[in-house]
Amino acid sequence: MTETEVFAKVKETLVEALGLDDEEVTPEATLTGDLGAESIDFLDIVFRLEKAFNIKIPRGELFPDNIVNNPEFVQDGKLTETGLVELTNRMPHADLKEFEQDPDINKLAELFKVQTIVNYVSNKISG
Amino acid sequence: MRWIWIDRFVEFTPGRRAVAVKNVSLAEDHLHDHWGPFPIMPCSLMIEGMAQTAGVLVGQARDFKEKVILAKVSLAEFNDIVVPGDQITYRAEIDNITPEAAVTTGTMLRNGKPLGHVNLIFSHIDQNLAGAKFPKDNFVFTSQFERLVAPFLEGGDG
Structure with a gap:
């Protein structure tokens, strides 16, 4: 296809x-x-x-969950470096270039x- | 008063399919307000009737342990009106059920003739992705709903 x-x-x-x-x-x-x-x-x-x-x-594969509510991944409303790595691993299907400049969790939905x-x-x- | 919009189940195949009927009577108050000189059964209450038929089917599939909440009306189509004296048949089938939710498809008959379709999505709210907490007791399935389906689960004739 x-x-x-x-x-x-x-x-x-x-x-x-x-x-x-x-x-x-x-x-x-x-x-x-x-x-x-x-x-x-x-x-x-x-x-x-x-x-x-x-x-x-599988649950969480297309739309990852358990990222924003994990304190290891979020600090001051932004994804930490570990959080960004996790997101990159879990969302190889998303274009993260723009998000990485300002990883504000409120902008996560834009991915x-x-x-x-x-x-x-x-x-x-x-x- | 309890918000029950089905009279009884006439078929119940656990985990797959349920058929319920509702006899519409002019003794029901809501018909006098909808609409006085020309009483017709509100479509919203027929969606509720399908939600109860399908909701009990979905609830029973998990032994009434999940709190099953109507989350989305994916489709609601009515091709006819329903008036006092009519019997509505709700046929619901489980299309997909997962730990978090269930999808059902439904057809409705008016006195045995096609009336419309209502497809629904239910959430198992304790499994919601946001992690919100709800009361421990299952406030969705009261004994009244369980009584409606009990004859089928005990091998009775309904």
Whole structure:
């Protein structure tokens, strides 16, 4: 499956899960900020992706949890160096370049873009 | 008064499928406010009826140990109205269940004819990702709900 095909299917999934119009789903759109996803929607998206692509997505793999509530990873509202390493290891599908300049945990949600999902699924199905 | 919007289960296959019925009666107060001269069953209460049918199915799948909370109405479609004297049938199936949540799909019938679809997502709130804590007692499943499903779990005829 090409990346374009993965994107088309991810787009369809997000349109259904979040009640969006097709044109709202662009690669750079953020799930919470631009597309209005709430916490339960992340689970919904995971379930739908599993079905659409016939894959298994373990908890915390696509959208990592237990990072911001771990004191080893967060100090003064920013990810520590250890936290950044952890995030990099757990989110090889995200582009962290911009976030690394100012690892404010309030900006963590901006890492969850449509392209992040496309990268994750592409890696997953290519094995 | 307890907020129960199903009368009884007519089928219950643990972990998979439940079918419940609700007989709509003009004796119910809410119909007089919705709408006086032309009483119809509110769609919101039919979503609640499906949520209870599917919610009990999801709760029983974990032996009523999880607190099962309706988290999202993924789809609600109604093709007809329901009036006093009608019987609504709620058919719910578990599509996916994980430690954190469950997805159900549901169809509704009005007097045996297609009425609509309601798909839902439930959260097992003690397993929420934010780590929030809730009271120890299971405030979701009262004995009234458990009584509705008991005949099927004891091998009765419902």
